[in-house]
Amino acid sequence: MSDPLPLFRSFIRVVEAGSFSAAAQQAGTSQPTISRQVAALEQHLGCLLFQRTTRRLTLTEDGSAFYETALRALEAVAEAEGSVGRRKGRPSGTLRLAAAAVMGRLHILPRLPRLMDRHPDLAVDLVLSDGFTDLVEQGIDLAVRVGVLEDPGLVARRIGTSRRLVVATPGYLAQHGVPQTPEDLRAHACIRYAGLATGTGWSFARRGGEAAQVTVQVGGRLRVSTTEAVRAAALEGLGIALVPQWHFGHGEFAAGRLVALLPDWEAQALPIHAIYPTRRFLAPKVRAAVDFLAEEFAADPLLAG
Secondary structure (H helix, E strand, O other): OOOOHHHHHHHHHHHHHOOHHHHHHHHOOOHHHHHHHHHHHHHHHOOOOEEEOOOOEEEOHHHHHHHHHHHHHHHHHHHHHHHOOOOOOOOOEEEEEEEOHHHHHHHHHHHHHHHHHHOOOEEEEEEEOOOOOOOOOOOOOEEEEEOOOOOOOOEEEEEEEEOEEEEEOHHHHHHHOOOOOHHHHHHOOEOEEOOOOOOOEEEEEEOOOOOOOEEEEOOOOOEEOOHHHHHHHHHOOOOEEEEEHHHOOOOOOOOOOOEEEOOOEEEOOEEEEEEEOOOOOOOHHHHHHHHHHHHHHHOOOOOOO
């Protein structure tokens, strides 16, 4: 076998895509071509890499071991090529970048002119959604996510911190009173976000204190399915909201449109990560975007770690 690296790449693509057909789609080729390449690799290695049934495709023990080795081999090749400049080309092509709607609208879109001015050969396909985004299935190169990551198959770089506030409008507070402690929230109309991992439980710790965390089960007549709707509902005076500080970066507090509540209490901060779906070498466009966002977020008081 003159050059096994293309076969390595096809094998890794099948593992990460979960099927021969999905791998072929990503590679822009046919499913029989990918199948022949994997079969040729198995013949070259003298072992079976996959157990194939009509419903499932699973790695054998040899396949699992070879996957890790093949990844390291391709990373080493990419590093060797990069060291002599063959892969040090300018970031180019289309970057598919995913983010939640509010994050994208307030903190990514306004920064795209600087990213694209810096890299004139780069185009951006921005995918905004509060729902679950499967990076591999949807062909996403890079995503910005807030919260604790639960998928061990993703590669993540922390680029910021999401601090959270309890807020309401002066009009709502004039009518219903100002809560002084987390327990007081039980008596208020709270705007509930359907996507919150803790459900209706809002957790707080006293600032500067050593007391245990307090979790309050909140209630309210309004439940919404997007963070954009939480933000809009809070500004409309529909109740009290628990929101990331970066949701409001355009003078809403200074102008008196919103009031930050519970100054003696702090909601748990969440990490902001840039994530991508594989440990293989990063395309220049992905690396450039990650470095740019990390630099931008570090300089923003609303997002800095």
